[in-house]
Amino acid sequence: MAESGKIDPMHQFAIEPLFGTDHLSLGGFNIAFTNSALYMVLAALVLWIFVIGGMKRELVPGRWQMAVEYMTGFIKNLLIANIGDKGRKYIPYVFSLFMFILLANLLGLLPLGLFGLHPFTFTSHFTATGVLAIMSFSIVLIVGFAKHGFHFFSLFVPHGTPALMVVPLFFIELVSFMVRPFSLGLRLFVAMTAGHVLLKVLAGFVINSANASPLLGFTVGSASFILMIGISALEVLVAVIQAYVFALLTSVYLNDAENLH
Amino acid sequence: MPQIAQIAETYSSQIFWLLLTFGFVFFVIGLGMVPKVQGTADARDAKISGDLDAAKAAFARADEAEADYKVRDAQSRAAAQALLAKAKSDAAKASEARMAAADADVAAKIAAAEARIQAASNAAIAEIETVAADAARDMVARISGVNASDEAARNAVKAALAHG
Numbered sequence: 439m440a441e442s443g444k445i446d447p448m449h450q451f452a453i454e455p456l457f458g459t460d461h462l463s464l465g466g467f468n469i470a471f472t473n474s475a476l477y478m479v480l481a482a483l484v485l486w487i488f489v490i491g492g493m494k495r496e497l498v499p500g501r502w503q504m505a506v507e508y509m510t511g512f513i514k515n516l517l518i519a520n521i522g523d524k525g526r527k528y529i530p531y532v533f534s535l536f537m538f539i540l541l542a543n544l545l546g547l548l549p550l551g552l553f554g555l556h557p558f559t560f561t562s563h564f565t566a567t568g569v570l571a572i573m574s575f576s577i578v579l580i581v582g583f584a585k586h587g588f589h590f591f592s593l594f595v596p597h598g599t600p601a602l603m604v605v606p607l608f609f610i611e612l613v614s615f616m617v618r619p620f621s622l623g624l625r626l627f628v629a630m631t632a633g634h635v636l637l638k639v640l641a642g643f644v645i646n647s648a649n650a651s652p653l654l655g656f657t658v659g660s661a662s663f664i665l666m667i668g669i670s671a672l673e674v675l676v677a678v679i680q681a682y683v684f685a686l687l688t689s690v691y692l693n694d695a696e697n698l699h
Numbered sequence: 700m701p702q703i704a705q706i707a708e709t710y711s712s713q714i715f716w717l718l719l720t721f722g723f724v725f726f727v728i729g730l731g732m733v734p735k736v737q738g739t740a741d742a743r744d745a746k747i748s749g750d751l752d753a754a755k756a757a758f759a760r761a762d763e764a765e766a767d768y769k770v771r772d773a774q775s776r777a778a779a780q781a782l783l784a785k786a787k788s789d790a791a792k793a794s795e796a797r798m799a800a801a802d803a804d805v806a807a808k809i810a811a812a813e814a815r816i817q818a819a820s821n822a823a824i825a826e827i828e829t830v831a832a833d834a835a836r837d838m839v840a841r842i843s844g845v846n847a848s849d850e851a852a853r854n855a856v857k858a859a860l861a862h863g
Contacts, residue, residue, distance in 0.1 A: 448700055448701060449701075451700070451701040451702055452701040452705065453701060453705050453709045453712075453713070455712075464715065467711035467712075467715070468708065468709075468711050468712055469711060469712045469715040469716070470709075470712045471712075471716070472709065472712055472713075472716070474709070474712075474713060474716070475712065475713075475716035475720075478716050478717055478719075478720040478721075479716075479720055481720070481724075482720040482721075482723050482724050482728075485724055485728055486723075486724075486727070486728055489728050489732045489733065489736065490732070492732075492736045493732060493735060493736065495735065495736075495739045496739075497742075497743055497746065499739075499743075503736075503739075506736050507736055507737075507739065507740040510733055510736050510737045510740065511737075511740055514737060529733060529734070529737060530725065530729035530730045530733050530734065531725060531729060533728075533729055533733050534721065534724045534725040534728060534729035534733075537724070537728075538720075538721060538724050560713075560717070562702070563702050563713060564702060565702070565706065565709065565710045565713035565714060565717075566713055566717050569713075569714055569717045569718065569721075570717070570721070573721075627702070631702070
């Protein structure tokens with residue numbers, strides 16, 4: 439990566455098989471345990487430990503239990519606000535989704551590079567976000583058709599549509615509906631990728647300017663460094679907001695499936 | 700961009716591990732643990748609202764008891780007042796009756812005494828008549844030497860007393 443002082447801001451997204459599992463396969467498909475898979479496992483583990491701390495089930499909660507209950511209560515309120523009381527049954531799914539994405543985003547932001555490790559954000563890969571988006575979209579389709587049958591198609595014809603407009607509107611609404619999994623998955627992927635690229639580009643400025651001359655290092659380098667501090671804080675916010683947006687949109691789409699209009 | 704450049708080699712591994720880890724998250728944490736955590740929170744909310752309701756109900760009961768107490772207080776006050784008034788009027792009536800009885804007694808005694816006085820006075824008058832008649836007869840006998848009859852003397856005395 440650092441040949442002749444060149445810094446590749448995209449290298450952080452490279453997937454590398456770990457522990458010599460390059461050729462691990464299942465049914466002909468490669469399932470190598472990569473750095474991406476490692477961070478998925480880490481996110482699941484951290485979430486598991488976090489929730490175990492909330493399992494004391496005390497009437498007067500401690501801090502940890504309070505924190506876990508705050509998160510489940512947050513998801514519960516989100517679902518009830520969007521879907522109504524019927525939204526309670528989606529708490530397990532949306533909680534899992536939100537916390538998994540949130541921890542993936544935050545773990546990827548940890549400054550582990552300081553210790554020579556290679557942090558990785560698997561939510562910056564559309565292969566991962568796409569699976570999550572397709573999962574949410576499939577649940578919407580399954581719930582919608584199971585609950586309303588073919589009446590679910592009335593979702594594409596809003597109330598009070600003039601008869602002449604029914605057919606064109608149906609196709610417009612159908613397209614906007616079919617775009618949902620893409621927008622859901624790509625939004626997270628793009629937001630994560632962009633933030634990490636920006637941080638690495640600025641870090642490259644700091645290193646390259648300092649290498650070029652002390653004056654440049656002092657001016658361009660320190661300015662970039664200050665900017666990086668601000669953007670790192672912004673990235674933490676983006677990590678939370680993107681997880682929230684994913685959960686929020688999932689619950690909005692689930693509302694369509696539960697209640698039609 | 701490794702996301703696109705590496706997609707052919709990595710998509711299956713990405714999907715496999717994501718499904719595995721998210722499956723663990725959803726089935727173990729989401730379905731196994733979150734409902735318990737949420738259940739604890741819901742139970743606490745239910746307990747808090749139940750306690751609040753109970754407190755409200757107790758408050759309402761206290762108000763009711765106070766109102767009841769006030770009503771009963773007023774009632775017993777009125778009863779006591781009535782009892783007092785009745786006792787007063789009873790006592791007044793009793794003393795009136797005793798007074799009347801005493802009055803009647805006194806009146807009877809006065810009447811008896813008056814009757815006795817009348818009798819005594821009548822007796823005295825009769826005595827006086829007899830004494831006067833004797834005196835008159837004595838006087839007549841001394842002056843005229845005639846022995847006036849008892850009858851005449853008495854009549855003369857009576858006439859003199861009546862005029863007298």
